[in-house]
Amino acid sequence: MVGDLQSNSIRILLVDDNPNNLKVLAEAISTCGWKALMATDGESAIEQSEYAQPDLILLDVMMPGLDGFETCRRLKTSRITQPIPVIFMTALSESTDKVKGLEIGAVDYITKPFQQEEVIARLKLHLKISHLTRTLEQRVEEHTKELSQSLEQLQSTQLQLIQSEKMSTLGQLVAGIGHEINNPIGFIVGNLTHIKEYTHGLLRLVDLQQKKLPEIDSEVADLIEEIDLEYLIEDLPNLLQSMQQGIIRLQEISLSLRTFARADIASKVAFQIHEGIDSTLMLLKHRLKGNSERPEIQVIKKYSSLEPVQCYPGQLNQVFMNLIANAIDAFDQCHLSGICRESNKLPTLTLITLTDAQEDSIRIYIKDNGSGIAPEIQARIFDPAFTTKPVGKGTGLGLAISYQIIVDKHQGKIQCLSSPGEGTEFIITLPLGNSS
Structure with a gap:
């Protein structure tokens, strides 16, 4: 009307x-x-x-x-x-x-x-009221839509600020940690080579002396027995080898830290996705180990041959960290509640990558065989501040930020497929284009 x-x-x-x-x-x-x-x-x-x-x-x-x-x-x-x-x-x-x-x-x-005059008067009155009512409803609907759009924009801006702040803080923290780790690592690596050479020389000297001077006095004999020279000679190379493996592990962690939090906020760069996933797994390795509540989480990697992707590596690594850490949290909660213990399933995390030539994109599958997510919760997992974790265990921002990074920053897609009792699978689709 x-x-x-x-x-x-x-x-x-x-x-x-x-x-x-x-x-x-x-x-x-x-x-x-x-x-x-x-x-x-x-x-x-x-x-x-x-x-x-x-x-x-x-x-x-x-x-x-x-x-x-x-x-x-x-x-x-x-x-x-x-x-x-x-x-x-x-x-x-x-x-x-x-x-x-x-x-x-x-x-x-x-x-x-x-009376005709009364009929017309009443009709005019109610036609006018109806028109005003519809106009008011339309305006309320328009204002509601505007408010809804403003709220979505505000939430998006808040997430961007939180994510930028988190990435900035994380980058500074990791850079500082990496610097502090690299200095002693360099010192130990430089000296470990000399220690191995010195030790090898001393052991040769002891062996030669025992051959040249088979007769030893009682005091030397007592010391040899006290320090168990035979075991020392056998075990010392093993100790040095263990130290070298520990140093290699520290170097891997340091490299993973640098890979995980790359300072590349300004523009996209070419990045090998597998490096990001592996660096994330390295940083979470201590959480994958078994504990008193559950057995070790088995990690199955099925990587395809991928070409580098134009992206923001630090932000993508944050997504991998959120999804894998959430899977570990889910396993912990599942075993704590007894659900997973009753099923006798070994906790397994499967990581798959492949190229979709038709869509000119790559896909990353992060799948666990935990307790799964109820349908009513699945519908809300990407909502800001929504969490099913106990107070103090989660902010509800991890998946919302992950969604924004994949969809808004990389023009990709992120999906969640889950069945209660079967597990949860996240599918990330990233375009291979060079747009920035």
Whole structure:
């Protein structure tokens, strides 16, 4: 309906079993430039209302078959016809009958016999009220939509700020840790080579001396027994080898830290995805080990041959960290509750990568065989601040930030597939294009 009450686009449905009443009402309505639609019973009135969508209905109460009250009741239960204002026409003067009609959903009553001037005045009033109501509803809907968009934009901005701050802080922290680790590692590596050479020389000297001087005095013999020279000679190379392996492990951790938190926020760079996943696994290696609650988490890697991807490596590594850490948390909780212990399943984390030539993209699958996620929770896992973890164990931002990194920053996709009791799988799709 339009605001102009003289518009010929306004349609009034007249419902009365008396043809004379319909004719009089139609003539009165035509003087206002409105179009009259007519029905002589309740069933046809409902049918016309559904397909013609009149702006207002004048409905007689006393009709054979379906009376006005039941007709109005059915109109108000239909989503299509419910908003149409209904005015009853009746010879009934009892207030209880009028109250009954208003309770059903009518907006007014016109008492027969009626005056044309009164009918037109009431029609104009309710057409105007209807128009104002619809205009108000439309404005409320528009404002609600604007507020919803503003809220989404605010949440997105908050996530960007949180993510940028986290990445900046993490980058500074890791850079400092890497620097502090590298200095002693370099010192130990440099000296370990000399220690091995010195030790080898001393052991050769001891061996040669024992061969050249088989006769030894009692004091030397006592010392040899005290230090268990034979075991010392056998075990010392093993100790040095263990030290060297420990240094190699420290170097791997240091490299993983540098790979994990690369300072590349400004622009995309070419990055090998497998390096990011492996560096994340290295940093979480201590959490993959078995504990008093559960056995060691088995990691299965099925890597395809991937070409480097233009991306923000530090941010992608943050996604890998969030997803893998969440899987470990899920295993811990599953075994703590006893669910996974009862099933006797070995906790397994499967990592798969492959290239989708048709979509010019790569896919990364991160799958666990834990307890899975309920459908009602799956629908909300990417919502900011939503978490199922106990207080103090999670902020609810990890997956929301991961979604923003993949979808907004990399124009990719992230999906969650899960069945309770079967496990959870996250699928990340990243385009191979060079857009930045």
